[in-house]
Amino acid sequence: MFLNYCFYILTLLAFTASAAKIDYQAAKDYEGYQLLEIIPKSESDLNILSGLSKVFGENIDFWKQSLTIGKPTEIFASPELKAQLLSYLGANSQMTPAVKLENMGQIVRDDAIDTPRPPPSASLDENIKAVNLSEFDFNEYHSHQEINSYLKALSDEYKFVQLGSVGKSHEGRLMQYIKIGFLSEEPKNAFFVDAGIHAREWITPAVALHFINKLVTDPEMVSLLEDIDVYVLPSVNPDGYEYSRTVERLWRKTRSGPRGPNQCYGVDPNRNFDFYWAYSGVSKDPCSEVYCGPSALSEVECQSLTQFLKSHNSSIKAYVSLHSYGNLIIHPWGHKLHAYPVDVDDIIHVGKEMARAITEAGGPEFTVGTGPEILYEVAGSSQDYAESVGIKYSYTMELTNSFTGFVLPKSKIQTTADHILPALLVVADEVRLIDQQDSSSEENEIDQ
Structure with a gap:
């Protein structure tokens, strides 16, 4: 096992040694923002x-x-x-x-002391280190390479944990996931959780890692994992995430490009999926924070996630995408007001059970509804795409509110995870109850 892990690390180091330096400018300080x-x-x-x-x-x-x-x-x-x-x-x-x-500049400077960053000149995926599972700190904001190393170590240690990848990012980073579940002679339903679609929302990969740890180490999860499989993809937008760690703490988008007369980088990945793409709540300006891209699925990260969800939609019965912030549980459809899937009553019921689980765990009250009802119109989201390919229980969770917005101190990671994990387990239990042979309901839109 140790030799295999060493080989894995050496392979990644060989890859990164040949990678060109990423041309990042000096870190943005946000002074006066x-x-x-x-x-x-x-x-x-x-x-x-x-x-x-x-x-x-x-x-x-x-x-x-x-x-x-x-x-x-x-x-x-x-x-x-x-x-x-x-x-x-x-x-x-x-x-x-x-x-x-x-002054966001002061908040970002304080955050940099709280969570030290690598220098802006860092090469792609450099400084990969072996992970000691007993010493891994879940209350830190880890780099993408540290997250991948943790996932690899888990898969080496536990037979019921499998490591996979949906593909590579624009800059070549592995988008790795973990599949957790015991082998079964019968087909099993599955639950898919992802995080980090928006780069600056650091709390979401951190909560995803807490969820993985609970599933793997808590004996009370054994029965659940005998009945279903759980996929967790902690970092959907690794290029943007690393850019936010090294240059612009509040960077949101991918790192493709540049595009347009102003040579701007990136696309909002949660506006780039192929369901009512560019219909509403987006911008065609490449410099906008909500730029939907030149076409649906222009972003390789969105292509990879789409292909995985579509190829596994017969087994995946629920999808949750972790975002921040706002204390919201959002369900389809997001592209316009008063548009719902045919089984919206079931979807709302589970959403409300998720919210109830959070408050029972000592967390804040979460509001349940579609994006246009409780936040804003969003076309081309991952949640709506998942619903459109037959994944009935598809949600976006906007995690904890904070007076510092997206820059949540790492001291808040544990509390946030303690509040959110019970909601994720509500969804997992719902997946457990679905008959494997029960075909997905039609995803026709109801206009009211």
Whole structure:
């Protein structure tokens, strides 16, 4: 086992030794950037807020977008954008932004002390180290290579754990997953969990690793794993994740490109899946945070995940994509309001059970609904794609709220995992109850 693991490490080192240096610029410091909160008080205010993307284009970065009077919109703004927003809102409304985060630069600097980063000149997947499972710290934000090394060590140690890969990222990083479950003579249902689609949402791979650890080490999980298999893909967007670790802490997209006259990089992977692609809630501007790409599945990461889900949709009965932040459990469909799968009542019921499990574990109240109902319209999401290929129970979970937004201190990892894991186990138990021979229900849309 040890020799096999050493061979694996040497193989990866040989690969990375031949890889070119990634041309990352100096790390972005976010000095003076603020998170602004704006509360609409009328339908007119809502219309003005929804039109900000057209007014400010690529410069606007919504962290939350209000669909309801009295519910806040949050905008991450540079000093220049803040001045422009104040002028525009002052001329067109009575809304005045409140400062929710005074200086993101200081928060990012504090975060860098809390979680030291490699230098911006780091080569692709360098510094791979062997993992001692007994010493692995689940309350750290690990690099992509550390995550992959942990998955490899698990598969070497436990016979009921299998290591696989859905493919490689744009920059060549392995997108590895773990399949956990005991062998069975009968076909088994499966549950698929992924994380890290958006690069800056570091808490999501961390919670995914906690989920893996519980499944593998908790004796109470044996019965579950005799009945179903669980797939966990901790890092869907490894290039973006590593870029956020080395250069731009709040980077969201992939790292493909550059594209457009301004030579901007990346695509929002959660707008790039082939289901109502580019229908709503997206931008065609390559510099936008919600750029949907030049075509559906333009991103190799989305292609790989799509192929895996489609090829396993006869066994995978549930899909959960971990995101942050907002305390939300989102279900299909996301491309427009009042659009639902035919079995939406079942989907909502399980979603509410997930929310109840979180509160019973001491966590906050989670809101259940479609994206247009509780957040915003999102076309081309992984959740909707999974639903469209017959994976009935498909959800996006927006994890814990925090006054620091996406920059959640590592001291919060354990508590967040303690709250979220019971919800994931609710879904796993639902998968356990589904008759393997029961065909997937038709995914026709209901308009109300």
